[in-house]
Amino acid sequence: MTGAAQTMPTQGATRPGSRRFGWTWLGLTPFFIFSTLFLLIPTAYLVIGSLQDSSGNWTLQNYSDLSDPQTLNAYLTSIEISLVTAVAGGVFGLLMAYAVISGGLPGRFRSGLMTFSGVASNFAGIPLALAFIFTIGRAGFLTSILSNLGLNPYDHGFNLYTKLGLEIVYFYFQLPLMILIIAPAIDGLKKEWREAAANMGATDSQFWLHVAGPVLAPTIIGSMILLFGNAFGAQATAYQLTGGFINIVTILIGNQLTGDVLHNVGLGYALAMGMVFILAITLVAYSFLQRRSERWMR
Amino acid sequence: MTAQERSLTVAPNPAYAGTAIADEVLAPTTKTAKPPRSRWVFVWWIVFILGVLYFILPLIGTVLFSLRDRPFLNAYTSILGDPQFFASLGYSFIVGIITIILSIALMVPTAYWVRLRMPRARPIVEFVTLLPFVIPPIVLVFGLISTYSHPPLPFTYSDIGSTALLVFAYVVLSFPYMYRAVDTGLRTMDIRSLTEASQSLGAGWFRLIVDVILPNLRVALLAGAFLTLAIVIGEFTIANFLARPAFAPYLSLLGSNYPYQQAAVAVVSFALTWIAMALIAVVGRGSRNRITVTGTR
Numbered sequence: 001m002t003g004a005a006q007t008m009p010t011q012g013a014t015r016p017g018s019r020r021f022g023w024t025w026l027g028l029t030p031f032f033i034f035s036t037l038f039l040l041i042p043t044a045y046l047v048i049g050s051l052q053d054s055s056g057n058w059t060l061q062n063y064s065d066l067s068d069p070q071t072l073n074a075y076l077t078s079i080e081i082s083l084v085t086a087v088a089g090g091v092f093g094l095l096m097a098y099a100v101i102s103g104g105l106p107g108r109f110r111s112g113l114m115t116f117s118g119v120a121s122n123f124a125g126i127p128l129a130l131a132f133i134f135t136i137g138r139a140g141f142l143t144s145i146l147s148n149l150g151l152n153p154y155d156h157g158f159n160l161y162t163k164l165g166l167e168i169v170y171f172y173f174q175l176p177l178m179i180l181i182i183a184p185a186i187d188g189l190k191k192e193w194r195e196a197a198a199n200m201g202a203t204d205s206q207f208w209l210h211v212a213g214p215v216l217a218p219t220i221i222g223s224m225i226l227l228f229g230n231a232f233g234a235q236a237t238a239y240q241l242t243g244g245f246i247n248i249v250t251i252l253i254g255n256q257l258t259g260d261v262l263h264n265v266g267l268g269y270a271l272a273m274g275m276v277f278i279l280a281i282t283l284v285a286y287s288f289l290q291r292r293s294e295r296w297m298r
Numbered sequence: 299m300t301a302q303e304r305s306l307t308v309a310p311n312p313a314y315a316g317t318a319i320a321d322e323v324l325a326p327t328t329k330t331a332k333p334p335r336s337r338w339v340f341v342w343w344i345v346f347i348l349g350v351l352y353f354i355l356p357l358i359g360t361v362l363f364s365l366r367d368r369p370f371l372n373a374y375t376s377i378l379g380d381p382q383f384f385a386s387l388g389y390s391f392i393v394g395i396i397t398i399i400l401s402i403a404l405m406v407p408t409a410y411w412v413r414l415r416m417p418r419a420r421p422i423v424e425f426v427t428l429l430p431f432v433i434p435p436i437v438l439v440f441g442l443i444s445t446y447s448h449p450p451l452p453f454t455y456s457d458i459g460s461t462a463l464l465v466f467a468y469v470v471l472s473f474p475y476m477y478r479a480v481d482t483g484l485r486t487m488d489i490r491s492l493t494e495a496s497q498s499l500g501a502g503w504f505r506l507i508v509d510v511i512l513p514n515l516r517v518a519l520l521a522g523a524f525l526t527l528a529i530v531i532g533e534f535t536i537a538n539f540l541a542r543p544a545f546a547p548y549l550s551l552l553g554s555n556y557p558y559q560q561a562a563v564a565v566v567s568f569a570l571t572w573i574a575m576a577l578i579a580v581v582g583r584g585s586r587n588r589i590t591v592t593g594t595r
Contacts, residue, residue, distance in 0.1 A: 027411035038466040042441025096349045103342030119575040124595040127567040135359025233434030234595035236534035272437045279432045
């Protein structure tokens, strides 16, 4: 079948695309029309809106208004939560992946953890927030166990419905994501490198400092950047946990969308564009580090 | 054919070096660094046990909370008697199915065409399919509502229009992993020969895509379809702001009056995610987990 096609080329499939420029682009029109209508135009609408004042004149005022205490605070809190959970999830995820891959634990723990991480990285939003409310919320089962022991966390300043609580909940999708991303990199640490280092008299710490560390560093930092973006765009989890009463960017945009809480439509658009800007930086940084880390992962 | 399918599920695509999606390939452990000395094993056990406790306790907490209702299992029997439970789950399920069909109908011809005839368009198509990582659901729905809640295209004026908008938003969310899955699948088959062969036998473009390309992609597409279903059923932000009677908004609102029922529905939601992920593992022969960072958070 294949041979026949090779000896007798048909029209269309083998003709070089450049000769039928218009027609070859036409094959992509459904995709581009769809993306334009439901991704590019809505985004452009926000961009244009963010550059206009309430009577439609061009202005940069909305962007300078982002330094207002409320919006600035929302950004800072969002960034802080994303940073804390990215670093904590990154470090603990690395340790946990290393534990099951090279830590001498039974081999079946590894596939178990990987499978679970695949599922847990998709546990998010409403059910995730609820799971924590039912567990260490005021009436949660862990809270009642602890308070029976005289250790009620709510008597010691803990509160799930705050920034710290949100960080604990976000950790639940950050950790498995880190495990899934970092596992192949730990696998990529070749046995020969350790042997070569040992043959040349390197100690364990020298191996980690001069060989494994530099090889893994771009992957680890890149993964943490990905985790940062992962938490930064989250809205549903925070909404369910705090009832919308935490001042982070995604919640503020949501409140703006339902009730114009900023009393300025253009400021809402600028707020959204600020998020897009920060996420774009994380994606660029991630791709850069990903390319660097691939040099060793062959 | 089976060998081809298997290779299709493990082949990572270097062209995606900079994407927001990573592949976890369960590589053989033989090349892993030598296990450390035994005094460290203790530390790794503690790390592992702490992690497992953190993962499991919230699940146990939810199940226990749902069982506190009296009489025994009342929370579960009462959600089974709640028409809204089935209505919202059914709604999200149908939206998920339409999203999958539309996403496949859009991505398969596009990825095929890019690979066969328009390699020049690859960077721009990839750029567009990656945009959902930069434009999170809350910003996407903000843009959609701002654009389509007034003429000339007042989608949000009607229920059917709002649901259409919801489906379109979910199709956008599926871009990164769907395009990637299809493109990786196409890379492992000789689409030029397949195209020429089927055309010389008289097949048109439609028949070529449906009868030749799609069957060769079924492993990749099934994995993408189950992931889409899991994401759509759990998605809250977009459905909520479009005021759709979907599953996650239903789950979110239930708690104010029925906390035990809410816990029971959360357990059902966990179970659905598990089933979707297990199906991905089954169709992909467990060879790889697909990671996505766009979706339901």
